[in-house]
Amino acid sequence: MYTLYYLPNACSLATLTVLLELDEPVTLINKIKVDDFSTINPVGNVPVLIDEGKTLKEGAAIMLYLLRSKANQLFPQDENDQQKAIQDIMFANATMHPAYSRLFFISQNMSEGPEKDKALNAAANAINTLWESIEAQLESREYLGGESVSAADIMLAVYSRWDEYFPVEIKLGSRTTAMLNSVIERPTFKQALLMETENDN
Ligand SMILES: N[C@@H](CCC(=O)N[C@@H](CS)C(=O)NCC(=O)O)C(=O)O
Known part of the structure; x- marks a missing residue:
């Protein structure tokens, strides 16, 4: 337990x-x-x-x-596939999560005003670039690891729900949206x- x-x-x-x-x-x-x-x-x-x-x-x-x-089913046995699964988990945890953490940090530590808006928008732009890289990967596969859901997809689905806390526009591509929705519907x-x-x- x-x-x-x-x-x-x-x-x-x-x-x-x-x-x-x-x-x-x-x-x-x-x-x-x-x-x-x-x-x-x-x-x-x-x-x-x-x-x-x-x-x-x-x-x-x-x-x-x-x-x-x-x-x-979340973690492949094949060595190369497993390395890709680990890379995806690290991308989620060490690249996408900290990008969202910047939104929380700015929101909690800067006074209201144009400088704060500018910082939030810069952080959002950085997040959008990361989501673009996910959208590109999903051109050839339904999930990051292939045709079945992986741990990294689940991690990204959790982070994707955080944008509602902030007055910024997070842009998700259609394939990314479909992948995230399918995780959230599980x-x-x-x-x-x-x-x-x-x-x-
Ligand atoms: N690198 C850490 C980051 C974890 C992290 O930032 N957790 C946030 C929640 S998503 C947290 O616990 N923040 C402290 C708090 O909000 O009290 C990990 O992957 O475990």
């Missing part, structure tokens, strides 16, 4: 969705309900996953830990959202 520290709608939603894809039971703990979360993760971030006393941190590392824990994604909500009530 796993324990996942999360924040609603945060990147930990991808961890939870993958746990459900793997049919793993999980107990959820909202980070804000923990008295001193710094004892669990000194840098304050979710996701944190506990597996039988082991504390696992960093979204991409947790993802690879889970994908390697049992046979599944029973596991819906169940993960429901579990977060129910756990908070």
